[in-house]
Amino acid sequence: MSESTLWWLLAGSTVALELFTGTFYLLMLAVGMAAGALAAHAGLGLAGQLTVAALTGSSLVVAWYFIKKRRASDPSVRSLRSVNLDVGEILQIDEWNLDGTASVKYRGAQWTVIHRPGNPPTPGSYRVAELVGSRLLVDKV
Known part of the structure; x- marks a missing residue:
């Protein structure tokens, strides 16, 4: 051979x-x-x-x-509206904690909210970007 x-x-x-x-x-x-x-x-x-x-x-x-x-990676499945209906919803956050989290009442329950790294946590309206565990990751509107 x-x-x-x-x-x-x-x-x-x-x-x-x-x-x-x-x-x-x-x-x-x-x-x-x-x-x-x-x-x-x-x-x-x-x-x-x-x-x-x-x-x-x-x-x-x-x-x-x-x-x-x-190349840009594919978006996280957790950030797709077809997987998680909370993505895209608007939340009003009045006060942020010192650790960078906030607590909001959403859909009849208390949720912990975290902001995307690099964005300063200021009070106002935020859009849910994805669900990270049991926390909502939000972006400023």
Whole structure:
């Protein structure tokens, strides 16, 4: 069996494994293995094939990591109105505690309210942004 055939089998196995795990990183490694197979077709020795496969696969993994890190993440499920009907409701907060929380009566019960970090807690109207545990995270209206 030729070296290129082994590379293609490794690349195919990695793609199959990626389908079971759902990670995109294994697909990048499979592309590196395909590059190793192409290097074998080009007549490079085993050391050259390993170098091409390692450099291609690892550089694609690093590139994908930075692309994924740069992209804005999906909004939290806790902040979706379709999941939590409290999101978007307006609250009137008259006084904030020293620890950055407030207590409001909402839907017939006492709720603890926290403000989004970076916003100063001042009295006024606030919109519920998401539910964090049993606390309402709010943004100034």
